Amino acid sequence: MAGPGGSRRALTSTARLTVAAVASYLLTLALTSGPVDLTGALTALLVLQASATSSLRMGVVRVGAVLTGVLVAVALSTLAGLTWWSLALAVGASLLLARVLRLGEQALETPISAMLVLSVGGQGIAAETRVVTTLIGAGVGVALSVLLPPPVPTRTAVGEVRAVAQEQAECLRDAAGSMAARPLTRAEVGSWLARARAVADVAERASAAVGEVRDLRRFNPRALGTADVAPGLRSGLEALDSSLLALRGLFVAVRQEAPERAEPDDDHGREVRAALAVVLTEVADCLDAFGALVEAEAEGAEAEVEQRLARSLEGAGEARATLTELLLVDPREHTSLWLLRGTILLAVEHVLTPLDLETRARERAARARGRAPVLRAAATPLVPLARRVLPGGFARRLARRLARRWRA
Incomplete structure (x- = not known):
C-alpha cells in the first residue's frame, strides 16, 4: 500500500494530467473549426513529464514526428490518394524518416499521423488541424510543467x-x-x-x-x-x-x-x-x-x-x-x-x-565556491530594486553580508 507521500504524488500527477488534457481541448475548440480533434489533448498527456526539461524534449520530439507524418501524407495524397500501395509507402517512408530523425519511442506517431491525414484525402484542413492541435498539446504540456511543477523529492x-x-x-x-x-x-x-x-x-x-x-x-x-x-x-x-x-x-x-x-x-x-x-x-x-x-x-x-x-x-x-x-x-x-x-x-x-573526512570537506567547500558565482549573478539585478525599496542602512548591511557570503 502506498504511503501518504506516494498517494499525494499520485493525486498531484493525476490533477496535472487532467488539467493539461482539458486545457488542450478548450484551446483546440477556440483555435480550430470543423470536427473536434482530440490530438491536442492526447499530445498534452504524452508531453507532460515530471520535469520541465523532459516535457520540452518530449514536445519537440512529438511535434517533429507529427510534422514528418503530415508532410509524407500530403505528398502522397497529392500524387495518388489513398490506395494500398500509397498506404504501404506512407507507413514505410514515415518509419524510415523517424529512424533518420531519431524520434525514439515517438517513431510510431509519424506513420499514425500520415495514415490519419491520408485517410481524409490529404485535405489541407485535415493536415493543418493535426499540426495545430499537436502544437497546442505540446505547448500546454510544456507550459504546465513550468507553471504547475511537481515538488522536488x-x-x-x-x-x-x-x-x-x-x-x-x-x-x-x-x-x-x-x-x-x-x-x-x-x-x-x-x-x-x-x-x-x-x-x-x-x-x-x-x-x-x-x-x-x-x-x-x-x-x-x-x-x-x-x-x-x-x-x-x-x-x-x-x-x-x-x-x-x-x-x-x-x-x-x-x-x-x-x-x-x-x-x-x-x-x-x-x-x-x-x-x-x-x-x-x-x-x-x-x-x-x-x-x-x-x-x-x-x-x-x-x-x-x-x-x-x-x-x-x-x-x-x-x-x-x-x-x-x-x-x-x-x-x-x-x-x-x-x-x-x-x-x-x-x-x-x-x-x-x-x-575520508578531509576529502569530503574539500568537496563540500568546492561545491560552495561553485554556487557563489551563480548566487551573485542571480542577485545582481535585484540590487538596484533593493536600494529603492529597502531603507538605506538596512540595504547597505544586507549588501555587505551577501558580499562576505559570496567571498566565503
Whole structure:
C-alpha cells in the first residue's frame, strides 16, 4: 500500500494530467473549426513529464514526428490518394524518416499521423488541424510543467542515499557477528557476498532518486531559494559505491581463503577472528556515520555529524592497529590465522578509503565556491530594486553580508 507521500504524488500527477488534457481541448475548440480533434489533448498527456526539461524534449520530439507524418501524407495524397500501395509507402517512408530523425519511442506517431491525414484525402484542413492541435498539446504540456511543477523529492533522495549506507553497515555487522561467534566456512562467506551484491539494487534506486532531484530542479519555481543538494548526494553515493565495491572485494578475498568445512581453531585463531570482527564493526559504524553526514549536509547541519564520523574513523584506526599487532605472528606457521592474509587486510583498508573526512570537506567547500558565482549573478539585478525599496542602512548591511557570503 502506498504511503501518504506516494498517494499525494499520485493525486498531484493525476490533477496535472487532467488539467493539461482539458486545457488542450478548450484551446483546440477556440483555435480550430470543423470536427473536434482530440490530438491536442492526447499530445498534452504524452508531453507532460515530471520535469520541465523532459516535457520540452518530449514536445519537440512529438511535434517533429507529427510534422514528418503530415508532410509524407500530403505528398502522397497529392500524387495518388489513398490506395494500398500509397498506404504501404506512407507507413514505410514515415518509419524510415523517424529512424533518420531519431524520434525514439515517438517513431510510431509519424506513420499514425500520415495514415490519419491520408485517410481524409490529404485535405489541407485535415493536415493543418493535426499540426495545430499537436502544437497546442505540446505547448500546454510544456507550459504546465513550468507553471504547475511537481515538488522536488529531496527528502526521498536523501533517504535513499542514507539507506545505501545503512544496508552496507548492516551487511558488515552481520558478517562481524558470524565471525566472532564461530569458525567460518566458504558457504557462509558466500551468503555475505550475496547480500553485499544485493545492496547494488538499493544503490541503483538511490541513483535514480538523485537523478530525479537534479532533473526536477531545472526550470522549477519550487526550487528557487532552496539549496541544490543533488551534487552532494551524488558525490556521497559515489563514495558509498566505491566502498561497496571494496566490501565485495573483501568478502571475495575471505571466501577464497575460507575452508570448505568448519575447522576448530586455537586461541590464536579465536583472537584473530574477534579482532577482525571488531574491525568490521568499526567500519560499519563509519559507513553509518558517513550516511548520516551526507544526510546532514543536505540539511545544512553537518558540523555535529562530522564529529561522529571522525570518532568512528578513529575507532576503526585503533581496531586496525590491534589487528596489525597480530601480524607479528606468521600465519604460515599457524594455519588457523588465515584471516591475516594481506589481501584481506588490504581490502578492509579500501572500504574505508572513500569515507575520508578531509576529502569530503574539500568537496563540500568546492561545491560552495561553485554556487557563489551563480548566487551573485542571480542577485545582481535585484540590487538596484533593493536600494529603492529597502531603507538605506538596512540595504547597505544586507549588501555587505551577501558580499562576505559570496567571498566565503
